Amino acid sequence: MTLKTAMRPEDVVDTDTYPINNPGDPRRSALIRDCRNQLESQQYCVLPGFIRPAARAQAVSDAEASLALAHHNSARRNCYLYRQPDPSLPEDHSRNTFFDASTKMIAYDLIPDPSPVKTLYHWQATRQMIAEIVGVDELFDNADPYQPANLLCYQTGDRSSWHFDSENAFTVTLMLQAPERGGAFELVPNTRSETDPNEDYLREVLQGQRQEDHVEVAREEGALCIFRGCNSLHRVSPVEGDTMRIMGVFVYETEPGVIGDPQVNETVYGARVAASG
Numbered sequence: 001m002t003l004k005t006a007m008r009p010e011d012v013v014d015t016d017t018y019p020i021n022n023p024g025d026p027r028r029s030a031l032i033r034d035c036r037n038q039l040e041s042q043q044y045c046v047l048p049g050f051i052r053p054a055a056r057a058q059a060v061s062d063a064e065a066s067l068a069l070a071h072h073n074s075a076r077r078n079c080y081l082y083r084q085p086d087p088s089l090p091e092d093h094s095r096n097t098f099f100d101a102s103t104k105m106i107a108y109d110l111i112p113d114p115s116p117v118k119t120l121y122h123w124q125a126t127r128q129m130i131a132e133i134v135g136v137d138e139l140f141d142n143a144d145p146y147q148p149a150n151l152l153c154y155q156t157g158d159r160s161s162w163h164f165d166s167e168n169a170f171t172v173t174l175m176l177q178a179p180e181r182g183g184a185f186e187l188v189p190n191t192r193s194e195t196d197p198n199e200d201y202l203r204e205v206l207q208g209q210r211q212e213d214h215v216e217v218a219r220e221e222g223a224l225c226i227f228r229g230c231n232s233l234h235r236v237s238p239v240e241g242d243t244m245r246i247m248g249v250f251v252y253e254t255e256p257g258v259i260g261d262p263q264v265n266e267t268v269y270g271a272r273v274a275a276s277g
């Protein structure tokens with residue numbers, strides 16, 4: 001069922017537990033402090049039960065309604081999201097280590113405007129909370145027609161292979177529907193740094209020799225997760241069973257008016273994006 005009018009943001013976000021719209025509430029300050037500490041020490045933080053059950057159910061039905069239009073991304077790729085090897089580098093180099101990934105991506109323009117996913121994304125209180133958690137003065141909505149808020153769907157066998165998020169200093173995801181089995185989100189905190197590609201260690205992780213360093217991030221339905229995916233390798237294990245894993249993915253920017261690279265968009269959202277210019 002498509003909503004005709006959007007839910008109020010307070011009916012989407014559980015503001016009883018997370019009073020993010022009330023700057024004077026000491027629970028808000030405590031939340032920001034906790035999340036900042038978590039992000040600092042483990043490269044991710046989780047806010048369980050961030051959205052209310054009715055909003056979550058609506059977002060799930062929005063995803064199911066648009067699934068037929070989703071772009072099926074299925075590719076062998078390396079952890080930098082490239083599909084081409086580099087013959088000048090050794091065979092076991094991270095650039096030449098490829099894994100299968102398969103996901104279905106519902107772009108922003110395919111999500112109904114009244115969807116709780118968009119209400120949550122565009123709410124000033126959400127944006128401001130995230131800015132404070134990641135430690136910047138102000139964040140802005142991404143201005144691309146396709147990128148700002150997406151629904152990332154994993155059906156049986158779908159998975160995301162080890163990768164770094166290339167563009168953003170942090171990534172925001174919302175677990176809308178958990179699968180019956182599989183679909184675990186694993187992270188290797190600080191696999192590399194801004195100044196050090198850490199190739200020797202990275203190669204060991206990619207070859208499965210550093211399993212003790214994998215951190216599995218448990219996320220219940222309704223949980224918001226903020227993680228620093230640009231230097232921490234992460235993946236999602238293959239989903240099993242009939243229940244689709246559905247993840248909201250939100251992109252915020254540190255300046256206004258940011259749009260995506262058309263070529264990247266075509267890879268992520270499919271040929272229709274190129275056709276429409």
Ligand SMILES: O=C(O)CCC(=O)C(=O)O
Nearest residue numbers: 165171185229236247249
């Ligand atoms: O589906 C997930 O939990 C992770 C998705 C992901 O890696 C990302 O959005 O960068």
Ligand SMILES: [Fe+2]
Nearest residue numbers: 164165229234
């Ligand atoms: Fe990622």
